[in-house]
Amino acid sequence: MAKAPGEIEALIALMSRLPGLGPRSARRAVLAMLKKRGLVMEPLAQALTRVAQSARDCQVCGNISDHDICPICADEARATGIVCVVEDVSDLWAMERAGGFKGRYHVLGGTLSALESVGPETLRIPALEERIGAEGISEVILALNATVEGQTTAHYIAETLAPTGVSVSALARGLPMGGELDYLDDGTIAAALAARRQL
Amino acid sequence: MAKAPGEIEALIALMSRLPGLGPRSARRAVLAMLKKRGLVMEPLAQALTRVAQSARDCQVCGNISDHDICPICADEARATGIVCVVEDVSDLWAMERAGGFKGRYHVLGGTLSALESVGPETLRIPALEERIGAEGISEVILALNATVEGQTTAHYIAETLAPTGVSVSALARGLPMGGELDYLDDGTIAAALAARRQL
Numbered sequence: 001m002a003k004a005p006g007e008i009e010a011l012i013a014l015m016s017r018l019p020g021l022g023p024r025s026a027r028r029a030v031l032a033m034l035k036k037r038g039l040v041m042e043p044l045a046q047a048l049t050r051v052a053q054s055a056r057d058c059q060v061c062g063n064i065s066d067h068d069i070c071p072i073c074a075d076e077a078r079a080t081g082i083v084c085v086v087e088d089v090s091d092l093w094a095m096e097r098a099g100g101f102k103g104r105y106h107v108l109g110g111t112l113s114a115l116e117s118v119g120p121e122t123l124r125i126p127a128l129e130e131r132i133g134a135e136g137i138s139e140v141i142l143a144l145n146a147t148v149e150g151q152t153t154a155h156y157i158a159e160t161l162a163p164t165g166v167s168v169s170a171l172a173r174g175l176p177m178g179g180e181l182d183y184l185d186d187g188t189i190a191a192a193l194a195a196r197r198q199l
Numbered sequence: 200m201a202k203a204p205g206e207i208e209a210l211i212a213l214m215s216r217l218p219g220l221g222p223r224s225a226r227r228a229v230l231a232m233l234k235k236r237g238l239v240m241e242p243l244a245q246a247l248t249r250v251a252q253s254a255r256d257c258q259v260c261g262n263i264s265d266h267d268i269c270p271i272c273a274d275e276a277r278a279t280g281i282v283c284v285v286e287d288v289s290d291l292w293a294m295e296r297a298g299g300f301k302g303r304y305h306v307l308g309g310t311l312s313a314l315e316s317v318g319p320e321t322l323r324i325p326a327l328e329e330r331i332g333a334e335g336i337s338e339v340i341l342a343l344n345a346t347v348e349g350q351t352t353a354h355y356i357a358e359t360l361a362p363t364g365v366s367v368s369a370l371a372r373g374l375p376m377g378g379e380l381d382y383l384d385d386g387t388i389a390a391a392l393a394a395r396r397q398l
Contacts, residue, residue: 007253007265011246017239018228020220029217031289033247034254034263040216041254045247047210048232052240054206055233064233066206090230 008034060131062107062124064089072096072105079103082139085128085157087111087150095143103141106131111149112156125157132164142170207233259330261306261323263288271295271304278302281338284327284356286310286349294342302340305330310348311355324356331363341369 008030016026033041057063058070065071072078082103086092092105108123120126131137140161144150158168173191175181181189207229215225232240256262257269264270271277281302285291291304307322319325330336339360343349357367372390374380380388 007246007250008263011243011250014239014243014246019231020224020227025219027292028219028289030250031263031292032218034250034288037251037254040213041247041251044210044213045244045251047206047213048240048244048247051206051210051229051233052236052244055236055240064207064230089233090227093226093230 061092061105062089062109063092063105077102080135081137082141083128083131083135083137084141084143086143087145087153091143091145101141103139104135104137108144108153111144111147111153113149120156120160123153125160128157129160129164132161132166137166139167139169142168144170146171146173260291260304261288261308262291262304276301279334280336281340282327282330282334282336283340283342285342286344286352290342290344300340302338303334307343307352310343310346310352312348319355319359322352324359327356328359328363331360331365336365338366338368341367343369345370345372 012023012026012030015021015030016023018026021029033044051066054066055064056066056068058065058073059068060073061070063070063072067074079102083106084095084101084103085106085108086095087108087110089107092107095101095105106124106128108125108128110118110123112118112120112123128140132140140157142154142157144154154170161168172195173188174195175184175188175192179188211222211225211229214220214229215222217225220228232243250265253265254263255265255267257264257272258267259272260269262269262271266273278301282305283294283300283302284305284307285294286307286309288306291306294300294304305323305327307324307327309317309322311317311319311322327339331339339356341353341356343353353369360367371394372387373394374383374387374391378387
C-alpha cells in the first residue's frame with residue numbers, strides 16, 4: 001500500500017507499533033520529521049539511541065533509569081522503612097509527579113491474572129517479601145489501580161504480607177478533585193460515602 | 200512536573216513535538232519502548248538514525264527519498280511528458296498508493312498564502328516552469344487539495360502556465376467512493392451535479 005522508499009517505510013512500520021500511533025499517524029509523524037531532519041529527526045534519533053543504550057531496570061525497585069540503582073533508591077534523603085507498591089513504572093512516575101511520598105517504591109510489573117497466567121513470581125511479589133526483611137520495612141502502601149485486577153492483586157499482597165506484621169494500607173477511595181456527583185459512577189459515590197470523614 | 204531521569208524526559212519532550220502526539224501520549228509511547236528496549240527501542244533508534252542520514256529531497260521533483268534523484272524520477276519506465284503537481288510529499292505518496300498515475304511529480308511544498316507570506320518562489324512554481332521547458336512536458340495535472348488554499352494555488356498555476364501552451368487539468372470533483380448524499384456537504388453535491396456525466 002505504500003510507496004515511500006524502503007527504509008522510510010520500515011521506520012513508519014516501527015513507529016506504528018507504538019501505543020497511540022496507527023499506520024496513518026505514524027506516517028504523518030515520520031513525514032513531519034523528514035521535513036525537519038536537522039531540527040527534529042536527528043535529535044530524536046540521538047536521544048533514542050542514548051536512552052536505548054543507557055536505560056536499565058533498577059535492581060531494587062524495578063523503576064527504569066540510567067543506573068543499575070535508580071535515583072530514588074539511591075537517594076539517602078528518602079525514608080527507607082516505607083515502600084509504595086505500584087503496578088507499573090508509569091504509575092511510579094505519576095506518584096512522583098503528584099509529590100507527597102518520600103519513601104521507596106516497588107514496581108510489580110503488572111497485576112495478577114489467571115487468564116494471562118501472571119502469577120506472584122512474575123510480579124516480583126517474592127522480591128517484595130525479601131525487601132521487607134532485608135531493608136527493615138515497616139509500612140507498605142498499595143498504590144494499585146482501582147480496577148478489578150489491581151484490587152485482586154492488592155488483596156493477594158495484603159494476605160501474603162500479613163504474617164510479616166508490616167502495616168499495609170491502600171490509597172483512599174472517594175471523589176476525584178473537581179469531581180461532580182452527577183457525572184461520577186455509582187461505585188465511586190458509594191465508596192466515598194462509606195469512607196466519609198468527620199468534619 | 201516529571202520525575203523520569205533527564206535523558207528519558209528529553210526523549211519524551213522530543214517525541215511530544217511530533218504531530219498527533221502530546222505530552223501524555225509521548226510519555227506512554229516512550230514507556231512502552233523502554234519496556235521493550237531490544238525489540239522496539241533499539242530497532243527504532245537505528246531506523247531513525249539511518250533515515251536521518253540518508254533522506255534527502257529529490258532535486259527534480261521535491262519528493263523525499265534516500266537518493267538525490269528519487270526512484271520515481273529515476274524510473275525510465277514512467278512517462279516524461281506528463282507531470283502531476285501536488286502540495287506535499289504526503290500527497291505524492293497518497294497518489295502513488297492510489298496507483299493509476301505513471302508520469303512524474305512536482306512537489307510544491309505548500310500552498311500560496313498571503314497571510315503566511317508564501318509566494319510562488321517558496322512554492323517551487325518557477326522550478327515547475329523550468330521543468331516544462333527542459334523536460335518537454337506537455338501535460339500538467341494539478342492534484343491539489345480541494346481546499347480554498349489548494350484551489351487558489353491551482354488557479355495561479357493554471358494562469359502562470361497558460362503562455363506555455365501545456366495542457367493543464369485538475370482532479371475531478373464529485374462523490375467520494377461510498378459517499379451517501381445525506382451525509383455529504385452541499386458543495387460536494389453541487390460539484391458532482393455540475394460535473395455529471397452521460398451514461
